[in-house]
Amino acid sequence: MSEPDRFGAAGLRRAVLQSWESSPTRFREDANAEEDLRLGGYRDRLLVELAQNAADAAGSGGVLSVELVGDELRVANTGSPLTAEGVAALASLRASAKREGASVGRFGVGFAAVLAVSEAPSVLSTSGGVAFSAERTREAAAQLPGPAEELSRREGAVPVLRLPWEVDGAPPEGFSTEVRLPLRSDVDATALLDSCADQAPGLLLSLPALTEIRIGRQTWRRIDEDTDRVEVRGPVRSDRWLVHRASGALSQSVLSGLGAESRSAAHWQVTWAVPLDAEGAPIPLAEDVLHTPTPTEERLSLPARLLASVPVEADRRRAAASPATDEVLTFAAECYPALVDKLPAAHRTALVPLPGFPLSDVDDKLRQGVNDRLRVSAWLPGARDKPVAPLEARALEHVSPELVELLADLVPGLLDPELSDARHRRSLHALEVRRLGAAEIVESVTGLSREPGWWRRLYDALAPAAEADPQAREEFSALPVPLADGRTVNGVRDVLLSRPERDLDPAALLSALDISGLRIAHPEATHPLLEKLGAHPAGPAELLDAPPLAEAVRSSVSDARTGVDVGPLAEAVLRLVEESHPRDWLGALALPDDEGDFRRADELLLPEAALLSVIDTEHLGEGAPLSVLDDEVARRWPTELLTSIGVLDGFGVHVEDDPVEPDDRFPDAPQWWAEQEADRPEEWPPARFVGIRDLDLVADDAWPAAISLLTRDPDTLRALREPHGYSAWWLSRFALIEGHPPRHWRLPEADELAGVYDPVPDVELDVEALRLAGVRAELRIDDGDDAEDLLERLGDPDRAIRAGTALRAHQALAEAVAAGVVDASDLEPPEMVRSVSGAVVSTGRAVVLDEPWMLSVLEAPLVIAGGSPDQFDAEALAELLDLPLASEENTLRVPDPGRVQRWSEVARVPSGCELLGVDVPDGEIALHDKLRVQASTGEHQVHWWVEPTGKVHAERTPDGLARALAWAANAWEHRFALAALLADPEATTLLR
Secondary structure, eight states: OOOTTTTOHHHHHHHHHHHHHHOHHHHHHHHHHHHHIIIIITTTOHHHHHHHHHHHHHSSSEEEEEEEETTEEEEEEOSSOOOHHHHHHHTSSSOOSOOSSOOSOOSSOGGGGGGGTOSSOEEEETTEEEEOOHHHHHHHHHTSHHHHHHHHHTTTOOOGGGOOEEEOOOOOTTOSEEEEEEOOTTOOHHHHHHHHHHHHHHHHHHOTTEEEEEETTEEEEEEEOSSSEEEEEOSSOEEEEEEEEEEEEOOHHHHTTSOHHHHTOOEEEEEEEEEEOTTSOBOOOSSEEEESSSEEEEEEOOSSEEEEOOOBOTTSSSBOOSHHHHHHHHHHHHHHHHHHHTSOGGGGGGGSOOSOOOSSHHHHHHHHHHHHHHHHSOOBOBTTSOOBOGGGOEEESSOOHHHHHHHTTTSTTBBOGGGGSHHHHHHHHHTTOEEEOHHHHHHHHTTOOOOHHHHHHHHHHHHHHHHHOHHHHHHHTTOEEEBTTSOEEEOSTTEEEOOTTSSSOHHHHHTTSOOTTOEEBOGGGOOHHHHHTTOEEOOHHHHHTOHHHHHHHHTHHHHHHTTOOOHHHHHHHHHHHHHSOOOGGGGGOEEEBTTSOEEEGGGEEOTTOGGGGTBOGGGBSTTSSBEEBOHHHHHHSOHHHHHHTTOBSSOOEEEEESOOSOOTTSTTHHHHHHHHHHHOGGGOSOSEEEEETTGGGBOGGGHHHHHHHHHHSHHHHHHHTSTTOHHHHHHHHHOOBTTBOGGGEEOTTOGGGBTTBEEOOOOSOOHHHHHHHTOBSSOOOOSHHHHHHHHHHHTOTTSOOOHHHHHHHHHHHHHHHHTTSSOGGGSOOOSEEEOTTSOEEETTTOEEOOSGGGGGTSOGGGEEOOOOTTTOOHHHHHHHHTOOBGGGGOOOBOSOOOEEEEGGGSTTHHHHHHHHTOOOOSSEEEEESSEEEEETTEEEEESEEEOTTOOEEEESSHHHHHHHHHHHTTOGGGHHHHHHHHHOTTHHHHHO
16 A cells, blocks of 8 residues: 555645635536646647656656557656646646756646546656546536536546556556556557657657667667767667757846746757768758757758757747747747758758748748848858858859869869759758859959960850850850960950971961050960960961961061061061961062161062062162062071062052952052043943052063063953953053054064054064953054044055044044044144045045945045945034034935836846845936036036935946935945846846
8 A cells, every 4th residue: 555645635636626626617617627728738648748748757868668568558758756736736737846947848848748548647767656537527417416417428438647646556667657558449559669769869869868768578778979969769760860959048028928937947948950861961851840859849851850949839839929929930040050060061051941932930930030040140151162152152153173272272262162052042042142153254264364275264164064064154255364475355256276296387487576456365374265266376378368477568668667676576477477377468578678767568679589580670779669689688587478569570460359440559540430431421430440560660661571471471361361450551541562552563463564564573472461461453442542642544545544444533533422432522623634535635625435335526635435335324523523514515416207107127137136135216216317416617527426305316327326226215235236236137146
């Protein structure tokens, strides 16, 4: 038997029963309160509450054992045995005996969780035991009038934990207290044990005072590896946790808002814990609940578990809405970075709460507070092993260890390259870490002074990003580039890349030259990325295409004359041309002449130049258009190389595409331009201008040799053959052969020009050379000078000119006037002209024949030209010669009307016209045996005549009839054939 009333149980029962008897309402209140706890706040919290009580009793090193003995669940623990105060707390509502020291339970209501499985719980301790019983409580309450009536309404439900009875018994060996719970018939004992087994690992983490929990034959044990790491070893697996603990005092201002029991707990405690894998890496939690330190129903979405002394509501399921709660949560958020900092650098971002909807109000506050503290705390691994706060951190968008190493000293707060992995990206974004893209990388290195090898390493580190991201590639085009001359320029465009592996390294060649605007990358910085970004390989061809080099060459002569040493530039350019091909502007390169002065290359002659034999010496030397190249320079460089850049051996050729005006560098070019534009306005300006240089420098007596030189050189020969070209035009007018321009002469075989032009003297030039120089091969009038010269020659009585030649000459002159090639008003009329008889007569007596039938009544020595009416413009010739037309002098008439017939009725006319393919005229013909015309001076017999009215007359002779028929049928060229047919019908056979 136990000692009577060891814990004062009888007194407790007596007091409760008296309260119920005196106030039946109190019985109902107690019954309702216990029912609320059983059905509400403490349902499903059996093991949690018993473990919490065990932890409070143990203080430290506690062990909890749970086993099923028959139909009874037994929960034993080590620690302090049961006391009278403890029994009083168990039998009261919200009056815990745990008032001093650290404890988890606080209000004395947690034991109510046993009612979920048992109606007769008992507690056996080494100091004694007490039991509670629903049945015995009903019996006691039934003796009281008020409670008895209430029992009938409540169907026998009573407050089980208000009446304790002392019982005998003892806990198992090694334990100080055991709770025995006879299970109700509706409780699944196996499921209950399984539920306890599920909760055991978490309780060991939540309740530091417990070190071991046994559930049946299974055991879970907590091992504190050190202050930061905890291992919970179970029967199946072990869980390792990284923890961070902190504590402190709550401010008095927040305690005033708590109840009396809660105000006694003036300290806060926080533990953050995150599970670790076998390698020590964190396993972030996707979803959890707030532990205070036992689990509540406040859902959290933080990656780590929070165990904190947050004030909770009476049922311990929700955090109390109070300033103290906010303060503890604030302290918890401030402690979070310390947990993160305990992880290896590569795993820290795993504990960053990612954006998402909060799962509760507590979750919302914690997430905001944790992220705020994480942003300002220095915990991210920096590039130089120094932790960096996210708000000061910089993460590279395109990252590699090499790039981070290069930029670590340039970008404050630059993060460790390991954080470039995609698994860190979302965490860094949540922390608002500024990301440095391509443009920011370029900005960070702009204006930087580094040795060329450093820049090459930078380009190498950036190459993968440029390859993968077109936008980054565009941004990287603004990267600085160190140049071979020691400068660093911003932007790769217009940069030329040296090729140190080549025998001729342009960088080494030009690096010492001060060429403004020429950008050649330093050989040690040259990288394939630069070419992909827009730089160009600096081979000889690329350098020669560089505008700054061309500009330096163009100004080299003026630079030399101001004292600048242009020798290195000439050396470099010539070596480049050796490896490439020349450019048009190379003629401006300054080279020394044989007098020590510097001249343009295209103003210098080779010492052995063929051109020296034909150039007038007054045009050579200082102040003259040309000089002779320095002999040493000429010996050092190949002749082909020197001539390719413009140094002269023979005549030079200049070609200009799409000219818009005459080139004043060529003598008389404006005159040539104006003449060609007037002759061919629809083809002007020309598609190109081709001119041979220095023609005006040839000595007067050296032209045959010069012409020979021009026609032997393929380039100048092509220039002379250019249709309507300047060079041939100039030669024909200004070159000299025996003191006269080439067009003064004719080719020896040009017989049709005999008498008019003299044959060219024998100057040892072939026909092609003479023709290209302008020596005449045919009768052609190109301008007024040609016309004036021809008229003078025709009027020269010392010239023996055949009548046919004179006729063709007058015809050419008439056509030139009619076509606008010659403006008659621009020429002085000649004083002497050549008639159709070949005689030279004064213009005061001559007329221009415009009506061929009048030739038979005019004096031949006074008649100019003549010929076929359909090919000769007599009026144009009369205008040029300032002579009257023969028709204007016509006062003749035919006195005899003759016999009029239609042409189709005249014998042999139809057959003759048919044979020659000529249409028979529609009009009439007046036939005469003898045709006479009458003038004031007498009569003249003629073969045919046409009156001003158009009436045609003809003698009955083959010649007269044929001329009249040819005139009427507009077939003047057939007049002789018609005469033959009309004279002899048998002539048809001959004509055929």
